[in-house]
Amino acid sequence: MGIESPASEAIEDILDDQTQTEPHTWAAWLIPLLLASPILWLLTLALDELALTSALKLVITALVLAGSLEAARRAVCAVGRARALRSSLSVAAPGAIAAGQKADASGEGQAAILKALHEQITLTIHPTSQQTTLYNPRSQGYCTTGEKSVLASTHSFVEWIVRQAVALPISCNRIPAGGQADHLRDQQVQVVIPLEEPGWITLGRPRESESYSRGQLSFLQALRP
Secondary structure, eight states: OOOOSHHHHHHHHHHHHHHSSHHHHHHHHHHHHHHHHHHHHHHHHHHHTSOOOHHHHHHHHHHHHHHHHHHHHHHHHHHHHHHHHTSHHHHHHHHHHHHHHHHHHSOOOHHHHHHHHHHHHHHHTOBSOEEEEEEETTTTEEEETTOOOEEETTSHHHHHHTTOOSOEETTOTTSOOSHHHHHHHHTTOOEEEEOSTTEEEEEOOBTTSSSOOHHHHHHHHHHOO
């Protein structure tokens, strides 16, 4: 079955991200290996009661052991996904994305959309900072909340960011080098969320980690209008 919506795609990325950590990987292989000894012992006892050749016993042992280990590994992975599905971001993501889509479809304008985005990002990601840069017709440039400087529409960073369609970490080598990129790094910005022509949103690091995970970036991408 294919991915049906941005929300479901984001949830899948969040689950994959949270179940591909080192502890999950170790558990997925170590637990089945620990079960191998008792399985092999019970299987040997059972086969000793049957009048089978050594070669046939070996084949049966290999097949049963391989199947048991794979079943145990799948069970551990399923438990890991079930736990990840109950994480705060997994639980909050569908409602947050729906709220953003509702604001976008409401026809109330850019202010309503930005308000919904800010609220949902704050509730789910808890970034250390969050700023919005929007186009100002009077100054014919892009102004950032809390800053007096204006970026001209012809600025290389502006021309690049308004063409982007995905949320990008500031460390991404696709971001043009120069004063604006250095300015964002000096402000400890970690992610830029393009809003096409209206502007963009910048976020500091998430509250619970040092950087954004693939699942969080996927969620932010699904959240944008």
